[in-house]
Amino acid sequence: MTRIISPKQVRDAAEIIRKGGVVAFPTETVYGLGASALNPDAAKKIFKAKGRPSDNPLIVHIAGREQLKKVARIPKNKLAIVNKLIRKFWPGPLTLILPRKEIVPLEVTGGLGTVAVRMPKSRIALRLIRMAGVPIAAPSANISGKPSGTCFEHVYDDFNGKIDGIIKSRPCKIGVESTVLDLTSNVPFILRPGGVTYEQLRKVLPGIKIYTHKRKVKVVKSPGMKYKHYSPKAKVLLFEDGEMRRIAEYKKRLERKGKRVVVISPKNSVAFSRKLFAMFRECDKKKIEYILMPAIEEKGIGLAIMNRIRKAASRILR
Ligand code: AMP
Ligand code: MG
Numbered sequence: 001m002t003r004i005i006s007p008k009q010v011r012d013a014a015e016i017i018r019k020g021g022v023v024a025f026p027t028e029t030v031y032g033l034g035a036s037a038l039n040p041d042a043a044k045k046i047f048k049a050k051g052r053p054s055d056n057p058l059i060v061h062i063a064g065r066e067q068l069k070k071v072a073r074i075p076k077n078k079l080a081i082v083n084k085l086i087r088k089f090w091p092g093p094l095t096l097i098l099p100r101k102e103i104v105p106l107e108v109t110g111g112l113g114t115v116a117v118r119m120p121k122s123r124i125a126l127r128l129i130r131m132a133g134v135p136i137a138a139p140s141a142n143i144s145g146k147p148s149g150t151c152f153e154h155v156y157d158d159f160n161g162k163i164d165g166i167i168k169s170r171p172c173k174i175g176v177e178s179t180v181l182d183l184t185s186n187v188p189f190i191l192r193p194g195g196v197t198y199e200q201l202r203k204v205l206p207g208i209k210i211y212t213h214k215r216k217v218k219v220v221k222s223p224g225m226k227y228k229h230y231s232p233k234a235k236v237l238l239f240e241d242g243e244m245r246r247i248a249e250y251k252k253r254l255e256r257k258g259k260r261v262v263v264i265s266p267k268n269s270v271a272f273s274r275k276l277f278a279m280f281r282e283c284d285k286k287k288i289e290y291i292l293m294p295a296i297e298e299k300g301i302g303l304a305i306m307n308r309i310r311k312a313a314s315r316i317l318r
Pocket of ligand 2: 139140148
């Protein structure tokens with residue numbers, strides 16, 4: 001049975017996590033599917049519930065600096081950078097990749113020698129981690145491949161009966177996941193754009209680099225990058241030129257064939273990122289077959305929005 005837990009009962013959720021159970025909880029980015037980051041069997045339950053490939057590592061969520069030292073090794077030559085980033089962006093939607101300490105089981109890191117760490121801003125998430133007394137490993141709360149869960153109903157639809165509890169709170173504020181920043185290579189690399197923008201990071205780290213869809217990547221550093229993601233049941237068609245007339249004609253053609261079609265026009269704003277995954281799930285409920293979307297400029301939060309749409313897209317029309 002999956003217990004619905006109110007924010008006032010966070011202590012109960014913490015107790016479940018301490019005992020090796022799995023609880024979904026809200027963060028400012030998306031809902032997370034959490035278990036003790038120090039317990040390999042608990043971590044395995046997350047992979048099983050999601051249907052997530054075991055080589056796709058989890059993000060370790062912490063509530064204080066002392067927990068960072070517990071799970072990650074900070075190389076001397078990276079200390080200044082890490083301090084700067086933490087001061088500026090934590091708590092918040094920035095995940096740092098650092099060398100892993102052995103206390104973190106390989107089940108959590110997908111067998112990697114590195115660990116992903118983040119201090120979320122959500123008060124409920126922070127309270128949960130503090131009360132659990134252990135860092136919490138959590139990927140996004142969605143069945144693998146589906147759009148991330150950004151409100152209680154999404155998580156309930158995907159996991160009722162499969163996990164121990166869900167903390168029921170308001171929809172997530174940002175709606176797309178954290179920015180994943182790799183600090184283990186010579187140059188800091190953004191592996192996944194997210195809630196903290198490239199522009200914000202560049203101000204702190206002028207030399208920062210980023211993987212974009214235009215860059216062919218030979219070695220996949222972030223295992224999550226090779227899997228299909230965020231996909232609604234409908235086919236998402238992305239129109240690279242953003243030409244609305246072309247999209248309208250395409251829509252008409254599909255409708256003449258009896259297809260159920262919607263057009264979703266992304267906006268470069270957090271107001272839009274907040275509802276992107278919810279719109280995808282809404283389309284599933286309405287049995288939409290095609291979602292047509294114009295591309296937007298990949299600046300600010302637009303970069304993370306476009307990254308998610310590209311991964312959700314079954315076709316990109318140039
Ligand atoms: P999710 O929590 O579902 O958004 O997934 C976490 C993301 O962080 C995935 O894209 C992972 O591949 C990535 N990630 C987690 N740990 C590491 C790591 N040690 N090195 C590189 N990427 C990681
Ligand atoms: Mg995910």
